[in-house]
Amino acid sequence: QTLRRIRQPIGRTATPLHSYFALIGQSSATALVAEAQRAHIAEALRGTPYAALPIVSAVAPFKAGGRSGPSNYVDIPAGELALRHVSDMYFYPNMTVALLLSGAELRQWLERSASIFAQQTADGILRDLIEPAAAPYMFEILYGLRYSFDLSVPARFQLDGPEIDPRRARVRRLDLGGAPLKDDAQVIVCTNSFRASGGGDFAGARPERIVHNDHSVARDVLRRFIREAGSVAPSAAAPFCFEPLDGARALLSTGPGARDHLGDLSHFRARDHGVDARGFLRIEVDLGGPEPAPEFAR
Numbered sequence: 001q002t003l004r005r006i007r008q009p010i011g012r013t014a015t016p017l018h019s020y021f022a023l024i025g026q027s028s029a030t031a032l033v034a035e036a037q038r039a040h041i042a043e044a045l046r047g048t049p050y051a052a053l054p055i056v057s058a059v060a061p062f063k064a065g066g067r068s069g070p071s072n073y074v075d076i077p078a079g080e081l082a083l084r085h086v087s088d089m090y091f092y093p094n095m096t097v098a099l100l101l102s103g104a105e106l107r108q109w110l111e112r113s114a115s116i117f118a119q120q121t122a123d124g125i126l127r128d129l130i131e132p133a134a135a136p137y138m139f140e141i142l143y144g145l146r147y148s149f150d151l152s153v154p155a156r157f158q159l160d161g162p163e164i165d166p167r168r169a170r171v172r173r174l175d176l177g178g179a180p181l182k183d184d185a186q187v188i189v190c191t192n193s194f195r196a197s198g199g200g201d202f203a204g205a206r207p208e209r210i211v212h213n214d215h216s217v218a219r220d221v222l223r224r225f226i227r228e229a230g231s232v233a234p235s236a237a238a239p240f241c242f243e244p245l246d247g248a249r250a251l252l253s254t255g256p257g258a259r260d261h262l263g264d265l266s267h268f269r270a271r272d273h274g275v276d277a278r279g280f281l282r283i284e285v286d287l288g289g290p291e292p293a294p295e296f297a298r
Contacts, residue, residue, distance in 0.1 A: 006084040011226040014233035017076040017089065020258035021265060022061030023116065023130055024285065025141055025238025029074040029089050030059040032234040034143040036225035037190040037218065041098045044212050050100065050188055054176055056144035057190040058109070062092060064136035065254060070279040073255040081232075086223045094192035096221045098212040101204040103185035107171055108203035110147060111156045113140040114170040120151040120287065122247030126273075129250040129285065134159055138200050142189075143239050146175040150243040151250075151287065161201030172243055192218055236264050242287040250287055253280040 017029045034057035045051050063074050076085050101109070116134035118127060138159070149170045156168040174181045181187075188211065195205050196213075226232055251273065258281055262270055265285065273282035 006087070007082050009080050009082055010086070010223060011081045011229060012231045013076065013078055013081055014231055015236070016078050016261065017074060017085070017234070018257070018261060019061050019064050019074040020254045020261055021236070021252070022064045022141070023136060023139060023254075024242075024252060024268070025240050026236050026264055027061060027074075027141070028234045028236040029076070030061050030141055031143065031236065032226075032232060033090060033218075033222055034059045034141070034190075035232075035234060036222045037096045038143070039225055040096055040216065040221045041188065041190045041212060044214060045098065045188065048212075050098075050211055053100075053186055053188045054144065055098075055188045055190060056106065056142050056176075058140045058142050058195070060137045060140050060192075060195070062090070062137050063088070064139075065280065066134070066136045070255045070281070073257065075255070075257050081226055083223065086219055086226070090219050090222055092192070092194070092218070094194050094218045095213060096216050096218045097191060097193050097196045097210050099189045099191060099196055099204060099209045100211045101187055101189050101209065102183065103174075103176075103181040103187065104183035105204035106142070106145070106181065106187060106189070107174055107183070109140060109189075109205075110142065110145075110149075110171045110174070111169070112161070112200070112202050113138075113142075114149050115155040115157040115159055117149065117151050117155070117170075119154050120245055120248040120250055122152070122245050124247055124249060126249045126251055126284065129252045131159060140195075140202070141239065144176070145181065145239055146173065147171060147240045148173040148243050149240065150245075151248070152243075152245055245287045248287050250285055252283045252285050254283060256281045258283065 019029045038057040268285040271284040
């Protein structure tokens with residue numbers, strides 16, 4: 001009965017859904033989760049004092065390698081979607097909630113996310129792009145913004161949260177709605193209950209900043225979104241890019257299945273460096289591209 005239940009069709013996807021490149025922002029799987037939770041919160045806030053505020057959708061890639069190994073990725077082919085695919089994209093029992101944050105807090109949120117990246121140097125030496133001890137679920141992709149990271153600058157925050165030096169700034173461009181995001185701007189941020197309650201120590205993520213929580217489980221929000229849409233086709237394009245750093249050579253570790261999707265990285269001029277001893281595929285990426293995707297909207 002359980003197997004019949006999880007194999008039950010709920011919709012279709014016109015494009016493959018995977019998370020092989022989620023740590024550089026290019027992930028159709030996280031983009032679909034972002035669309036679903038944004039639609040849920042937009043509907044929930046209709047008719048409230050918060051309805052006119054811009055909405056940003058924050059998603060962490062739960063399955064993006066890390067300590068769980070090279071098979072820990074979402075990899076769903078185009079075609080029929082079932083309940084098991086929803087669980088694959090979102091397997092934690094978190095709830096979808098909304099926070100009210102300032103532009104300054106969003107900038108710090110991104111600085112905290114950027115701590116997963118290793119500092120890069122323009123000296124032609126191959127370096128890991130991601131800090132070896134970084135947990136993928138502590139990296140947040142903020143759909144609805146356009147932004148860039150300068151990885152020549154050391155991280156402002158430690159991997160476990162504490163601030164190292166407030167003068168460090170990896171976030172360069174930060175736009176909302178085609179204009180620079182002001183520090184005093186008010187923005188609704190869709191996120192999950194773990195993050196909103198302080199998980200990961202992100203700026204402004206506290207229970208008292210929650211403006212909506214109807215206790216909807218994120219998996220159910222995603223399932224309803226797919227069922228109501230019938231067919232989905234999320235873009236894998238990233239909302240952020242890296243500031244050009246000529247001479248830097250960055251290696252992204254991902255699952256071997258990423259070889260079937262290297263076309264997604266055409267703007268990064270990706271180069272295959274083979275599989276390492278742990279089973280991860282090593283891909284060299286050009287930090288000069290791509291430009292961020294158009295502003296997330298639905």
